[in-house]
Amino acid sequence: MSNALQGISLIVIHTPSTSSAAVLLLTLLLCRGYSQEAPTKQIVALLGDDVVLPCSLERPVDVSQLQLEWARTDLTPGFIYVWDKNKENVDDKQPSYVGRTSLSFDKLNHGDVSLTLSKVQLSDKGLYRCFIPEPPQESFVDLVVGSFVVDVTQSSYQAEENHNITLEWTFTTKPDTPISALRILCSLNTDRNPSTLYHLHDGVKFSEDEEFSGRVQSDKDALREGRIRLQLSRLRTEDSGLYLCEVDTGYGRGYNSCRVTVSDFATILTTEISLQTPDHQDMTPTDDRSRVSVVAVVTLLLVALSLVLLHMSFVAFSQTKTEAFLYLPSQVEDSNHQPQGDTRAQQH
Numbered sequence: 001m002s003n004a005l006q007g008i009s010l011i012v013i014h015t016p017s018t019s020s021a022a023v024l025l026l027t028l029l030l031c032r033g034y035s036q037e038a039p040t041k042q043i044v045a046l047l048g049d050d051v052v053l054p055c056s057l058e059r060p061v062d063v064s065q066l067q068l069e070w071a072r073t074d075l076t077p078g079f080i081y082v083w084d085k086n087k088e089n090v091d092d093k094q095p096s097y098v099g100r101t102s103l104s105f106d107k108l109n110h111g112d113v114s115l116t117l118s119k120v121q122l123s124d125k126g127l128y129r130c131f132i133p134e135p136p137q138e139s140f141v142d143l144v145v146g147s148f149v150v151d152v153t154q155s156s157y158q159a160e161e162n163h164n165i166t167l168e169w170t171f172t173t174k175p176d177t178p179i180s181a182l183r184i185l186c187s188l189n190t191d192r193n194p195s196t197l198y199h200l201h202d203g204v205k206f207s208e209d210e211e212f213s214g215r216v217q218s219d220k221d222a223l224r225e226g227r228i229r230l231q232l233s234r235l236r237t238e239d240s241g242l243y244l245c246e247v248d249t250g251y252g253r254g255y256n257s258c259r260v261t262v263s264d265f266a267t268i269l270t271t272e273i274s275l276q277t278p279d280h281q282d283m284t285p286t287d288d289r290s291r292v293s294v295v296a297v298v299t300l301l302l303v304a305l306s307l308v309l310l311h312m313s314f315v316a317f318s319q320t321k322t323e324a325f326l327y328l329p330s331q332v333e334d335s336n337h338q339p340q341g342d343t344r345a346q347q348h
Helices: 004-012 020-033 263-278 286-336 340-347
Strands: 042-047 049-052 067-072 079-084 116-118 126-132 137-146 151-154 156-160 165-171 184-188 196-201 205-206 216-218 227-232 241-248 253-263
Touching: 004 020, 079 216, 151 241, 151 253, 156 165, 165 241, 184 227, 196 216, 196 227, 205 286
Parallel strands: 042 137, 156 253
Antiparallel strands: 049 116, 067 079, 067 126, 126 137, 151 165, 165 227, 184 196, 184 241, 196 205, 216 227, 241 253
16 A cells, blocks of 8 residues: 555554544545546557557546556456556467557656557457456456448449439447548549539538539438438439449548449339340240240141031031932923923914
8 A cells, every 4th residue: 555545544543533434534545546437448459550448537636657468258368458556567468469558657646547559450349348356346448449430331323314312321430439530532424524513621522523413412420430321313314333432531541433324214214114025045845845835736626627627617518419419300300391382382
């Protein structure tokens, strides 16, 4: 215990008139001087960054003469930094942290035991324990490590002329990152020169190019969540192309793109008609066999029908010929047996 605390103890012991209540109050004040902040915090760090793992006392008490420990709960040995009376003890230090951890001596004089971890690696993610053996107290920090990424929620968009679409990108953020630190440039890249539809520099929004003037709306609140949302209205066919967004946050840079295709009404109508018309090239052998079978059946039916009609015609013709043959001889016979007088009468 420090000399200051020993002096206070002597005063309490050698003052008979001090009541037990005063002793209790003084004890509580001393304990409160060494109490720590919230026991668990989460810190997000990007690959290669330097990050500070916070750990401090509520009151600015000098802890430079005490023993302090920082450790990983999932490693053996788990010590990543041990401070023992004005110097670091490296005897049991985890090898992967050698040369990458440090404490501030000036801050130790004010009860700040925060650890600086340099050149963060993916393997650094995990739960860290800040511990002061005397008097015993501890807190924990959960370190999350990631790389800076710019991504798109949709890689391609199909839209009609005069309609609206919303393009969206996401990027890696850190807690409490101010919008004033962001630099974002989104542009349309075609065979022509690139056209800017969104430009944010140090939190200040600049005007878009003339062809997008008055047609782009951005969501400023979404930027705090690591999202870029741009609504493009009254679409034109000239808006088709590759849309690229570049993001610089100060702690990371990246870009990503998506493609937009805007079709006019005539193109959409032609496409729908072509989709409804079967494509012979896309027909499978099974379809071909089915078509051949149908044609064969229809042909057989037509042949059978033709034969039936031919047979019916032949039967009808035969009946007519028979009737004609039977009728003509009877008429000749009747005429031969007719009386001659009648014949003469007819002649007269």
